[in-house]
Amino acid sequence: MLTGSFQLMKSLNRSVILNIIREKGSISRAEIAKLTKLTPPTVSNLVKELLKAEIVIERDLGESRGGRKPTMLTLNSKMIHVIGLDIGSHDLKIILTNIHGQILKKEIFPMPEDTTKESLLSLMIDAIHSIKESTDVEEVIGIGVGMHGIVDVEKGMSVFAPNLNLQNIPIKEALENEFKMIVKVENDARAMSLGEMWFGNGSGIDSLVCINVGRGIGAGIVMDGKILHGHHFISGEIGHMTIDINGPKCTCGNYGCLQTFASGPAIVENAKKEIRLGRSGLLSSMAGNNLDNITGELIYEAALKGDSLCQSVLAEAGRYLGIGITNLIHTINPKRIIIGGGVSNAQELILNHITQTIEQRALTKFSKETEIMVSKFGDDATAVGAVALILVELFSTRGNK
Structure with missing residues (x-):
């Protein structure tokens, strides 16, 4: 079972609205209706749900084109957070970001000697608990993992991690069972490319x-x-x-x-x-x-x-x-x-x-x-990309139910 906020956001029309707000930074309800082709009542009802869940907040009034100034909507960066992991051969890096991909907390954990599948999964779980408990964030909507080597993205499994000499690590299954939220796993370089597309030089x-x-x-x-x-x-x-x-x-x-x-x-x-x-x-x-x-x-x-x-x-x-x-x-x-x-x-x-x-x-x-x-992110590029894995899933409007 995924967290409530992610489920609330992850529907076709809500994703469309959230993506427009993300791209524009702040926008009025009327402008959302115009850009999305949704009816104003539909936009109003969906925005009401998002405001109630504190996923979206109202900001200062926008520019008036005659008549009453419109109220602007923006994503609530203080409410929604994502965890990203970069699994290297010597250490594990974990970051906590807001919905805009800004790093709020970063921790690094050394790999255990003679790493096994079990010890690696245990380290990942401990690291996630550690970063969650060390901050006062209200909501984490998902966990992204950038893993070196061959990754089956559909199963969320590390097929072969050559630098650790490990095979068939069920990362997605283990983390979703522990944290009851969405987990996405990707090869480290591909995660990095996604992070650069969303937040960086791509x-x-x-x-x-x-x-x-x-x-x-x-x-x-x-x-x-x-x-x-x-x-x-x-x-x-x-x-x-x-x-x-x-x-x-x-x-x-x-x-x-x-x-x-x-x-x-x-x-x-x-x-x-x-x-x-x-x-x-x-x-x-x-x-x-x-x-x-x-x-x-x-x-x-x-x-x-x-x-x-x-x-x-x-x-x-x-x-x-x-x-x-x-x-x-x-x-x-x-x-x-x-x-x-x-x-x-x-x-x-x-x-x-x-x-x-x-x-x-x-x-x-x-x-x-x-x-x-x-x-743009140097050593943090893979971890930021891991965060982007969750945001892509959240904001994608293709094939959503």
């Missing part, structure tokens, strides 16, 4: 690719305003695009995958390899001359301080990303490509190398000029 763009570059590399592909899942839910697994058939072995078992050259762990491993070969510099001293202390964050910090080794390692990662993105451009030809995830934090050191590689390799003048930008 707004108004119906043809885009969002690339999540962290411990792995995945892409959320949007064509004609719709997320592309593929026949077996593996669309966007660009981290396993072969870049060099003689390259390093990947966690997937193949050789020379893109993520063996440009992911966070690949960048760290390349820096360590250069040091083993005799290259020294600021990074070594910052790591206390201990290779085990080298992290992506430390490489970035050293690069900003002028360490040539770290700058060259990040530049090489940027060039490999540029090759992978050029392949995407030739295959999908999106209007815009948005890069998020941990590696995107080093944008000033990798973005130029990405765009230069595309300019060198793309086929046509226009493909060379494909828009490349960094996510």
Whole structure:
């Protein structure tokens, strides 16, 4: 059984009205009737229900065009909240947002050692209870989950989480049983693309690719305003695009995958390899001359301080990303490509190398000029996208009963 507020909002005419209010920010009843083609009495009755439930509130009077000033309606951001989870390989990030996707609270929990399906689900449940109990929010309408790897979105199941080496995790079933509210589960990169479309740098763009570059590399592909899942839910697994058939072995078992050259762990491993070969510099001293202390964050910090080794390692990662993105451009030809995830934090050191590689390799003048930008949300992109999963379900007017 879903929460009452979600059920109240989730009907065809209510969703139409709520979506108009969301898009306009504030709007009068008369304008809603005009835009939706619903009769004024129908709009008035539905708005009355939404006002009573405190989902919609009345604001200052609008501009008059002669006669009485209209009362404006807006969504009650203090009443309706959504929880979003980003399930990584090292930690779980959880956020609580209002209906506009603004983050009100964020917590991070480390993954248990030797994570099992049971311990992962237990951690997710504990994290949700924790963030709910640490705030005084009145209503949470749903839980969105962004999960790395292969996700069956229809069943809400993680089919294969390669970084955790887990299969068939019944996330939707477990969380809906515990919290009695709607739960949506999606691949992390596809969730990210949805978040960017709703709240970020993909707004108004119906043809885009969002690339999540962290411990792995995945892409959320949007064509004609719709997320592309593929026949077996593996669309966007660009981290396993072969870049060099003689390259390093990947966690997937193949050789020379893109993520063996440009992911966070690949960048760290390349820096360590250069040091083993005799290259020294600021990074070594910052790591206390201990290779085990080298992290992506430390490489970035050293690069900003002028360490040539770290700058060259990040530049090489940027060039490999540029090759992978050029392949995407030739295959999908999106209007815009948005890069998020941990590696995107080093944008000033990798973005130029990405765009230069595309300019060198793309086929046509226009493909060379494909828009490349960094996510508006950085490390929070997947969690914000997970929130968008619930809002899409809420505001969608297609196929609603």
